[in-house]
Amino acid sequence: MSRHYTGLAGYAHDQPPKAGVLLVNLGTPEAPTAAAVRPYLAEFLGDPRVIEYPRWLWWLILHGVILRVRPKRSAHAYARIWTEHGSPLRTGSEGLARALQSELAGRLPGPVRVDLAMRYGRPSVRERIEAMQREGVRRLLVLPLYPQYSATSTGSVIDAVADTLKTLRWPPELRLVNDYHDQPEHIDALARSIEAFWAQRGRGDKLLLSFHGIPERYLRAGDPYFCQCHATARLLREKLGLDEEQMLVSFQSRVGRERWLHPYTDETVKRLAREGVKRLDVISPGFAVDCLETLEEIAMQNREFFLAGGGTDLRYIPALNDSPDQVKAIAGLVLRHAQGWPEFAPDYDAKAALLRQNAAKARADAMGGRTG
Numbered sequence: 001m002s003r004h005y006t007g008l009a010g011y012a013h014d015q016p017p018k019a020g021v022l023l024v025n026l027g028t029p030e031a032p033t034a035a036a037v038r039p040y041l042a043e044f045l046g047d048p049r050v051i052e053y054p055r056w057l058w059w060l061i062l063h064g065v066i067l068r069v070r071p072k073r074s075a076h077a078y079a080r081i082w083t084e085h086g087s088p089l090r091t092g093s094e095g096l097a098r099a100l101q102s103e104l105a106g107r108l109p110g111p112v113r114v115d116l117a118m119r120y121g122r123p124s125v126r127e128r129i130e131a132m133q134r135e136g137v138r139r140l141l142v143l144p145l146y147p148q149y150s151a152t153s154t155g156s157v158i159d160a161v162a163d164t165l166k167t168l169r170w171p172p173e174l175r176l177v178n179d180y181h182d183q184p185e186h187i188d189a190l191a192r193s194i195e196a197f198w199a200q201r202g203r204g205d206k207l208l209l210s211f212h213g214i215p216e217r218y219l220r221a222g223d224p225y226f227c228q229c230h231a232t233a234r235l236l237r238e239k240l241g242l243d244e245e246q247m248l249v250s251f252q253s254r255v256g257r258e259r260w261l262h263p264y265t266d267e268t269v270k271r272l273a274r275e276g277v278k279r280l281d282v283i284s285p286g287f288a289v290d291c292l293e294t295l296e297e298i299a300m301q302n303r304e305f306f307l308a309g310g311g312t313d314l315r316y317i318p319a320l321n322d323s324p325d326q327v328k329a330i331a332g333l334v335l336r337h338a339q340g341w342p343e344f345a346p347d348y349d350a351k352a353a354l355l356r357q358n359a360a361k362a363r364a365d366a367m368g369g370r371t372g
């Protein structure tokens, strides 16, 4: 069997190498319409990491039922949060990537390129890794924007990276961030954003942490996601000095009929309203940037449930997005994971002249070889 390896002729041999940081988020449709949501959902829900089901059976259900019904419903939800600049998940992720690029430029001696890819839709992981390689990236750090590891999210990003690298003729040196659910700077950033919100708007009766759910079956099969969500919650609770009465954890966004991680966010919100909670603060620490699941599902849908149940106000505390605290926390992660790479070493400047000289020599050799 032969395979076509992407050669990217004319790259990197003749340039001093660069380090690259690739942020990866989930992806989002191109427009809030059923026609644009359908291919996005087909790719997302067709991923065997997301739906672990016999392939042929799932294919029939997905194409026979789900893709006929869900795109229209999802498009309606997307339309409620779409802005003049597009999908919040996209603009938020782009803003974070830009902020990280300038933060790193200010802290690192060597050339480091920050880029952004989407696991589903565009720009794809393959597209961005190939582009980075053309720009001379020889060392690649992949950072999925998921604080908690799940096979369905982070694991799937790793698949996409591996699928890309195995078709490259000269893959870059690779490092991957698996999760950052307990990184102290990340917990601090979350705590400070909650405290800043309370300082401005007063404190609600309770604080609910709502994480994206996954099927409970995956937890039993060994996915660490549930435990990492609870670890984040405990660290944050300790940092804020709250007890378990004041801070609750729940799981949102379930899809399909099987049992997902408990307790469910919508049921929790309704129960709290019934029990007489008047002001409920909700934050979704599993999302690095705001998206459909926070802006529509929490700040609109669950708010409506809470008010209908007798609550006075559900206040959604925004994701960290491109806040300086989040940018510093992520830059800290990058610095820690890229330790030892020359672009990150304090003596890079001193060595840069040598790197350029070597690159020039390599180029001359290559040209010499070609022209005889």
Ligand SMILES: C=CC1=C(C)c2cc3[nH]c(cc4nc(cc5[nH]c(cc1n2)c(C)c5CCC(=O)O)C(CCC(=O)O)=C4C)c(C)c3C=C
Binding pocket: 026, 027, 028, 029, 041, 050, 051, 070, 074, 087, 089, 146, 150, 152, 153, 212, 213, 214, 215, 253, 255, 286, 287, 290, 291, 292, 293
């Ligand atoms: C925080 C990480 C995420 C995990 C874990 C996750 C698991 C997971 N998701 C679905 C199904 C859907 N999720 C949808 C949207 C969505 N999911 C995440 C993150 C995680 N998902 C984000 C950031 C978003 C928002 C995307 C945006 O454009 O803003 C959707 C699409 C919307 C809809 O139709 O409801 C689906 C579908 C499953 C099945 C799953 C684990 C098995």
Ligand SMILES: [Fe+2]
Binding pocket: 212, 253
């Ligand atoms: Fe999801």
Ligand SMILES: [Fe+2]
Binding pocket: 253, 292, 293, 297
């Ligand atoms: Fe949802």
